[in-house]
Amino acid sequence: MATTVITGRDLSFTIATVSYNEQATSATLSGDVTIDRYMTLNGPAYKSVDKQWTFDVEMLADWGATGSLCEALWAAAETSPNTTMAVSLTAVTGAVFAFNVLPIFPSVGGSSPDAQTVSMSFTVVGTPTETFS
Amino acid sequence: MPASSILSSVRNPLKTAIAGVAANVYDSVPEAPIVPFAAIVPSTPYLQPNFLSKANVKLKVNLVITVGVAIYDNQSALDNIEQLAISILAALPSGYEVGDLTNPINVTVGASEILALEIPVATYYTQTN
Numbered sequence: 001m002a003t004t005v006i007t008g009r010d011l012s013f014t015i016a017t018v019s020y021n022e023q024a025t026s027a028t029l030s031g032d033v034t035i036d037r038y039m040t041l042n043g044p045a046y047k048s049v050d051k052q053w054t055f056d057v058e059m060l061a062d063w064g065a066t067g068s069l070c071e072a073l074w075a076a077a078e079t080s081p082n083t084t085m086a087v088s089l090t091a092v093t094g095a096v097f098a099f100n101v102l103p104i105f106p107s108v109g110g111s112s113p114d115a116q117t118v119s120m121s122f123t124v125v126g127t128p129t130e131t132f133s
Numbered sequence: 134m135p136a137s138s139i140l141s142s143v144r145n146p147l148k149t150a151i152a153g154v155a156a157n158v159y160d161s162v163p164e165a166p167i168v169p170f171a172a173i174v175p176s177t178p179y180l181q182p183n184f185l186s187k188a189n190v191k192l193k194v195n196l197v198i199t200v201g202v203a204i205y206d207n208q209s210a211l212d213n214i215e216q217l218a219i220s221i222l223a224a225l226p227s228g229y230e231v232g233d234l235t236n237p238i239n240v241t242v243g244a245s246e247i248l249a250l251e252i253p254v255a256t257y258y259t260q261t262n
Contacts (some may be wrong), residue, residue: 009187021186022259060257113231115257 010092025059037063061116076103099128154220190260
């Protein structure tokens with residue numbers, strides 16, 4: 001089997017149906033699985049008891065721009081902090097992950113003289129749904 | 134709508150922005166620059182693709198503004214290049230990252246010797262068709 005390579009250029013994602021490809025430089029969906037360990041008479045036993053998913057995004061800040069993504073995220077976090085937003089993350093054509101996140105405030109500012117960037121770590125509500133085709 | 138280019142979207146606007154300072158401005162490597170001058174030339178790495186998705190070509194463009202003045206005597210030449218460099222920094226458009234300026238060095242261009250330093254700058258470019 002030939003080696004398969006997919007890169008960040010294959011990635012794309014939307015939040016609340018809005019594409020973030022214009023500004024995003026990194027997007028990672030990761031799951032933290034809690035596994036409990038029990039000591040039984042037969043030795044250790046393991047049980048997966050919980051999963052918490054996180055969606056990490058890094059992007060260039062676009063405050064003040066028409067259709068600003070940073071301003072949209074800020075407004076969502078301010079006005080509807082408990083209303084989930086739908087995310088569609090395409091790892092590569094044929095591998096799409098759909099999930100919901102709660103809005104958070106994007107970070108503001110940066111260091112001179114670099115471009116201002118935004119780092120966000122969204123808490124995923126529930127479990128992602130994968131579509132492999 | 135014509136396709137965009139780095140020349141028309143980045144280098145020419147940058148040239149226009151710093152044309153107001155007292156210098157001859159070139160948006161490519163000049164064969165024989167006339168002092169005082171500023172030449173916008175590619176840096177290394179030059180073009181950095183660092184965005185998600187391959188639907189659009191988006192690049193970080195790294196450039197160097199080479200600044201040169203006549204070197205009739207050391208003191209006035211250093212003062213001239215300092216003032217010219219500061220004027221260029223003030224004239225840079227928004228959306229440009231600015232790096233550390235190099236020390237001025239003597240450079241021989243053709244038959245003349247000039248005092249030159251480099252201003253690294255970077256911006257972002259999106260290809261539109």
